[in-house]
Amino acid sequence: MAxxxxxxKRIRRNEAVRLRNKYQHKTVRNLIKKLRGTEDKKAAEELLPGVISKIDKLAKKNIIHKNKAGNLKSSLTKRVESLA
Structure with missing residues (x-):
């Protein structure tokens, strides 16, 4: 023990930061899941900018790697464009 x-103090702070990062990451994963489940192109196009913005924020705070953020944005954009 310390x-x-x-x-x-650092132990307490690390736990608080870990929980905050976990919450933000889970929220974005749920948004991605919602976007991927959407079959309506118009609705998906409305959701996409918000999801991309949240992904960028995670990458900026180093919650996810910047390359992973780019891959996610690319795949989601392709998915939305492929909808009929």
Missing amino acids: NHKSAL
């Missing part, structure tokens, strides 16, 4: 006051 002996220093700063180490104890």
Whole structure:
């Protein structure tokens, strides 16, 4: 167990940050799932900018890797464009 006051604070802070990152990541995963499940092109086109914005925010905060963010945005855009 940690002996220093700063180490104890860091443990508490790390847990809070971990939970916040987990929440944000799960929220984006749910949005992606919702977008992929959408069959209506108009609805998907309305959802896409918001989802891309959230993915960019995750990448900016290093919650997900920037290349993964790019791959997700690319695949989602292709999916929306392929809808009839």
